[in-house]
Amino acid sequence: MATDQALADEIVGTIRAWVDRDVIPNVAEFEHADEFPQAMFDQMCEFGLFGSTIAPEYGGLGLDVTTYARIIEELSRGFMSLAGILNTHKIGATMIGRFGTDEQKQRFLPRMVDGSFRAAFSLSEPDAGSDTGALRCRAERDGDEWVLNGTKMWVTNGVRASLVMLMARTPEGRITCFLVEKEPGESFEGISVSKKIDKLGYKGLETVEMAYVDHKVPHANVLGGDDGIGHGQQYALSALELGRINIAARAVGVAQAAFEAAMRYAQQRETFGRPIYDHQAIQFKLAEMATKLQAARLMTYDAAERADAGERVDMEAGMAKLFASEAAFEIATEALRIHGGNGYTTEFPVERYFRDTPLMIIGEGTSEIQKLVIARKLRDRYPVD
Numbered sequence: 001m002a003t004d005q006a007l008a009d010e011i012v013g014t015i016r017a018w019v020d021r022d023v024i025p026n027v028a029e030f031e032h033a034d035e036f037p038q039a040m041f042d043q044m045c046e047f048g049l050f051g052s053t054i055a056p057e058y059g060g061l062g063l064d065v066t067t068y069a070r071i072i073e074e075l076s077r078g079f080m081s082l083a084g085i086l087n088t089h090k091i092g093a094t095m096i097g098r099f100g101t102d103e104q105k106q107r108f109l110p111r112m113v114d115g116s117f118r119a120a121f122s123l124s125e126p127d128a129g130s131d132t133g134a135l136r137c138r139a140e141r142d143g144d145e146w147v148l149n150g151t152k153m154w155v156t157n158g159v160r161a162s163l164v165m166l167m168a169r170t171p172e173g174r175i176t177c178f179l180v181e182k183e184p185g186e187s188f189e190g191i192s193v194s195k196k197i198d199k200l201g202y203k204g205l206e207t208v209e210m211a212y213v214d215h216k217v218p219h220a221n222v223l224g225g226d227d228g229i230g231h232g233q234q235y236a237l238s239a240l241e242l243g244r245i246n247i248a249a250r251a252v253g254v255a256q257a258a259f260e261a262a263m264r265y266a267q268q269r270e271t272f273g274r275p276i277y278d279h280q281a282i283q284f285k286l287a288e289m290a291t292k293l294q295a296a297r298l299m300t301y302d303a304a305e306r307a308d309a310g311e312r313v314d315m316e317a318g319m320a321k322l323f324a325s326e327a328a329f330e331i332a333t334e335a336l337r338i339h340g341g342n343g344y345t346t347e348f349p350v351e352r353y354f355r356d357t358p359l360m361i362i363g364e365g366t367s368e369i370q371k372l373v374i375a376r377k378l379r380d381r382y383p384v385d
């Protein structure tokens with residue numbers, strides 16, 4: 001159901017004011033130290049953001065896709081990693097809300113609203129990223145339990161999570177999603193962090209490789225119950241359809257920050273006796289940046305509004321993610337160039353935007369994969385008689 005507009009504006013306005021007041025002035029310190037932003041996380045819990053899309057009957061705010069995307073945009077304008085802390089959890093909550101049994105919804109969703117029980121999403125493996133069908137992590141049935149073995153790669157929030165939405169291959173040869181409960185930390189009953197991944201950007205939250213050795217999960221934790229066996233890939237891809245709108249929203253948020261930084265700098269920095277904004281070459285750059293930013297935002301909101309109207313939005317979400325992520329990278333690069341030598345230093349925030357924006361091109365399906373998704377849908381929509 002669509003969120004009441006006045007309520008949506010109030011929530012987004014509250015997040016925007018907080019980002020301006022408490023995030024932007026402090027982000028460089030956490031980001032450069034690659035330190036978890038505990039105080040910011042606590043405030044996000046306080047705002048109820050971890051339950052933002054969970055239905056009110058389970059204690060959440062039940063916000064619609066558009067309002068959530070606007071929140072993600074605001075968080076990313078301040079510090080893109082805050083959106084990352086939230087997003088794997090949101091994917092998990094969406095999967096349980098859509099595909100969980102009634103018992104699973106009752107058991108997990110109320111615990112997921114306040115941020116104390118957080119979810120990670122674990123599809124990728126060292127040899128299965130774009131090619132999700134190639135994954136090798138195995139699950140074998142043993143009475144009332146399943147035994148998991150394999151290595152998962154790129155598990156964002158994997159250490160701090162209490163729940164991992166784990167995709168593994170079950171004996172019929174297809175992929176099943178397991179609700180893996182664990183204690184936060186680097187090892188837990190057959191699960192261990194086998195590598196911490198040092199990243200270019202997206203700092204402050206962990207992305208890790210996790211190894212499963214004979215880790216046991218109750219049969220009751222197969223997402224969707226008996227009917228869910230063999231449907232994990234479909235469940236994951238369905239959640240990623242909305243996830244891609246959120247990646248687009250992240251891109252819009254970072255692009256907005258990069259654009260504003262460039263506008264500020266261009267009007268303050270003088271060369272040849274006048275602000276660089278007065279040089280037409282710089283004006284053209286800023287005009288192009290603003291145009292791409294506007295288009296990216298409109299495409300993102302359009303995909304979100306269609307999703308809220310109940311439409312299947314694979315193509316629109318893919319287009320929004322493709323366009324917004326590529327635009328954000330271009331805008332961040334131009335912002336860095338407009339800053340001249342200062343853009344190459346850690347004194348100014350544009351170096352962070354330049355390091356953060358490539359992630360949106362890669363995560364939840366690269367630009368090449370989005371083009372494949374879009375092309376597949378195009379043929380469905382424009383068949384030859």
Ligand SMILES: Cc1cc2nc3c(=O)[nH]c(=O)nc-3n(C[C@H](O)[C@H](O)[C@H](O)COP(=O)(O)OP(=O)(O)OC[C@H]3O[C@@H](n4cnc5c(N)ncnc54)[C@H](O)[C@@H]3O)c2cc1C
Pocket residue numbers: 088121122123124126127128129130131153154155156157199202207359362363364365366367368369
């Ligand atoms: C910081 C970070 C955090 C992440 N967090 C998570 C997470 O929480 N959970 C999770 O499950 N995953 C996560 N991922 C994984 C991410 O989704 C994958 O990295 C991504 O899907 C690409 O997979 P890959 O790295 O294996 O690249 P590959 O699949 O090896 O692709 C390499 C290159 O080949 C191109 N390519 C591949 N196949 C085709 C094709 N058919 N046609 C044209 N080009 C192609 C790709 O576009 C890319 O340019 C994360 C990744 C990063 C970098």
